[in-house]
Amino acid sequence: MKRIQGRKTTSSRAATTAGLAMALVALLAGCVGIPTSGPVQRGEPVLEEPGPIFPVVSAGPLPGDSPVDIVRGFLNAQAAGFSDTLQLGVARQFLSDSVRNTWDPLKQAVVYTSTSSPDIQLTGDRTVRVGVVVAGTLDPGGQFSEVSAGTNRDIGFGLEKDAGRQWRISTLDDGLLVSKSDFDTLYRETLIYFPSLDGAYLVPDVRWFSNRSVGTQATQAVRAILGGPSPFLRDSATTVVSVGVKLASDAVTVTPDGIAQVNLSVEEKAATPNKRALLKLQLQAAFAQLPTIKAVQILVGGVELSAPDPPQLSGDALPGTIPWAIAGGRLVRIEGNPPAPVAVPGVNLSTIPEPSDPAIGYQNGGLIVVLSMGQNLVYVPADGTPPRTLFPGHHLVPPSVDRLDWAWTAEAQSRGTIVAARQNGGVMRMKADWLDGRSVRSLRVSRDGSRMVIVSASPVGVVEVDVVAIVRRSGIPQRIGEPLPIGATLTGAVSAAWVDEASVAVLGRAGVHADLGVYLVPIGGPTQLLLARPDAVALAAGRGERALYVANAAGALFVSNTTSWTAFTTGVRFPTFPG
Secondary structure (H helix, E strand, O other), X not given: OOOEOOOOOOHHHXXXXXXXXXXXXXXXXOOEEOXXXXXXXXXXXXXXXXXXXXXXXXXXXXXXXXXXHHHHHHHHHHHOOOOOHHHHHHHHOOXXXXXXXXXXXXXXXXXXXXXXXXXXXXXXXXXXXXXXXXXXXXXXXXXXXXOOOOOEEEEEEEEXXXXXXXXXXXXXXXXEEEEHHHXXXXXXXXXXXXXXXXXXXXXXXXXXXEOOOHHHHHHHHHHHHHHOOOHXXXXXXXXXXXXXXXXXXXXXXXXXXXXXXXXXXXXXXXOOHHHHHHHHHHHHHHHOOOOOOOEEEEEEOOEEOOXXXXXXXXXXXXXXXXXXXXXXXXXXXXXXXXXXXXXXXXXXXXXXXXXXXXXXXXXXOOOEEEEEOOOEEEEOOOOOOOOEEEEEOOOEOOXXXXXXXXXXXXXXXXXXXXXXXXXOOOEEEEEOHHHOOOEEEEEEEOOOOOEEEEEEEOOOOOEEEEEEEEEEEOOEEEEEOOOEEEOOOOOEEEEEEEEEOOEEEXXXXXXXXXXXXXXEEEOOOOOEEEEEOOOEEEEEEOOOHHHEEEEEOOOOEEEEOOOOEEEEEOOOEEEEOOO
């Protein structure tokens, strides 16, 4: 398995996500308040507190400490946290004069598993090696990459004696070396957003920023926005800032009344009014997730810049709350109390040989497709007129319909091609050379239409879960981007479905002998087992962790709650939600 990007996930976070569709309100010119009405923004619950509280207080170096003692003390001081400047000051006491003021703890991080302790060994008169089992790494842009289980890494430190003949660290990398549990406390997940290439919607990008203070988080968020989208998103999203724009001051200032003042370099004056408005939209979306920030100002040389109201951009489409399925050869919606399959009016599957794997458009009257005998992609009109084959194949992957009513599929035995088809007969074939020779098990387009998650396996059965960007022109798919591997700790995967705009659920397993279950896999965070389900054969996801459904081979459908699966209905196959 390859690496993934990581983030902390909890049931409360997913519940918050479930209520926060990414349809952002227009911004006002000048000082822009975080909206309290209208379409809401996705974000973490806001806690009005100055920052994290850490009970651990680390001591500085003691006279006569050995090189190993110095390195161990330095790591302990890092783990003590960012409650104020004291702890970083303690950590710097372990450094020599030559690096004490140049070491940048926030630049990056190596995160090791919380179940293992660093192995600290003296490897020479002046060198110490720290061996860790890595959980993931954080790069300077705040992008977290999870690694497969059991990945080891050695980190070296050089030491020298100071004027008092005491050992101090003189050679080290910028950044932190912290346990996963400490990382979850020291850093906070934040979504930043970038306009799609066609300017129609906002594409989320998961980052992790230091939780030291709101100002620190805001500063890192601005720098990330100015730096542009993550590499895998650059085929479907764009930056709107002018070339060379950067923060003119060291940090974003947050005033006592909650106004984030973003002072940019003079190059921003060259931006068009529309791009300046879009930048405000990006800043507002990021700052809405940070405690105490209530408004944002963009300044150049201390003078506030005005901007017109930006257009409202679409975000994560709502998948609805009622699952669909096939029961008794009919397309059904599972509704009522108690829930029961109800046939969808006007949809006739009786003339389709062996209908399976329905995929439903988001809009009323939108595209409905099924597979026939597992080999043909068939459009099913909702007015009772005869079905029509959109794409004939050999052994197709269960389809996915995006918010623009394109139906996506691929041959299970891939030759490096993914197909998108429309109701009017238009078919787009897009190259995915990295899939050539692999067995594709599942694909699903994100609800904003900008990305797709793909589950595939190598000829020897090594499973991979990847996310790719979708590049469109006037809404028409043109190509897909390079894959971003996620779910690095998974050893098996059957299918995947989007839970929210920044994470997917995967029916799979982690570990050779682990039971099959549903895992939450963020596009920027560590994989987490939600609930085991050894008999599951199919997965469907609405919005959030409480809207996950699995079906077994006997046709029983179960819905998730916080601790177990609850029986939902029986006699159904191929459960799905729009998308």
